[in-house]
Amino acid sequence: MTRILYALAGADRARPFSPHVWKVALSLAHKGLAYETVPVAFTEIPAIENGATKTVPLLRDGDRLVSDSFAIALYLDETYPDRPSLFGGEGGKALARFVESWAQTVVHTALVRFVVLDIHDCLGPEDRAYFRASREPRFGKSLEAVVEAGVGEIETFAAKLEPLRALLGKQAYFGGAGPSFADYIVFGALQWARIVSQKVILRDGDPVKDWFERCLDLHGGVGRSVTAA
Known part of the structure; x- marks a missing residue:
């Protein structure tokens, strides 16, 4: 399964800085889920995943696309209940x-x-x-x-x-x-x-x-x- 996290970055693509992307990065690590980070600039966001979102983070988990950091955290807990919970109930x-x-x-x-x-x-x-x-x-x-x-x-x-x-x-x-x-x-x-x-x-x-x-x-x-x- 291909898992991709689209992350906002500046001129240096190795330095994603969005606070909302970092919520998801730690959430994925918390769950022990492997993923690839794809850095994008502000002006590139409208083109990712055929215009699927106006903002990042955007998570592709196989065939599923999920946007908004809180929605992604909920999705991860619901989809991977066998892994450590992000909320604990x-x-x-x-x-x-x-x-x-x-x-x-x-x-x-x-x-x-x-x-x-x-x-x-x-x-x-x-x-x-x-x-x-x-x-x-x-x-x-x-x-x-x-x-x-x-x-x-x-x-x-x-x-x-x-x-x-x-x-x-x-x-x-x-x-x-x-x-x-x-x-x-x-x-x-x-x-x-x-x-x-x-x-x-x-x-x-x-x-x-x-x-x-x-x-x-x-x-x-x-x-x-x-x-x-």
């Missing part, structure tokens, strides 16, 4: 949905304000033009102005992770002693920043940084397969 799915909402509305929103120009700079020329033309109308200002206005976000970012920090005082991962898809959701966001930007967002001694380092080492160190910027 309905309670784990509910927890992951909450973490997904928190990550999207708090973590991603803060991160993008100070890494958006780094993302732009890692792209090829055609993708840079696309990225600027599609993102600047959303922000209502230039990418440079977004980053300038978001300088303070770097200093306050750690405080936004306090819910996770408090949890880590009681257990090693969101789900307890071992990782689950909820961990991969937040890991994906921090991995995104690690790959595209040299900005320091987590300090030594922070339990969240310790957790992130543990996540980088999971499943044979798949998270470290791409070096930091």
Whole structure:
């Protein structure tokens, strides 16, 4: 069976950076499922699999195509129930949905304000033009102005992770002693920043940084397969 993960990358195709793709990469590793990564640029996405998706990740599992990271995680648990679960039951799915909402509305929103120009700079020329033309109308200002206005976000970012920090005082991962898809959701966001930007967002001694380092080492160190910027 051919299993393919389409992953967003910039000018360097060996450095996939999408936070949502990284959720799936760790999920596949969690399940022990082999796959091939096919890197694609922003402007190449409409052409993959005959226009099957407007965004990545997109997973081809034999004859099946599945898009959206959460839908892919659900699919993997349902299709491969004999392998380690990503959710550990309905309670784990509910927890992951909450973490997904928190990550999207708090973590991603803060991160993008100070890494958006780094993302732009890692792209090829055609993708840079696309990225600027599609993102600047959303922000209502230039990418440079977004980053300038978001300088303070770097200093306050750690405080936004306090819910996770408090949890880590009681257990090693969101789900307890071992990782689950909820961990991969937040890991994906921090991995995104690690790959595209040299900005320091987590300090030594922070339990969240310790957790992130543990996540980088999971499943044979798949998270470290791409070096930091």
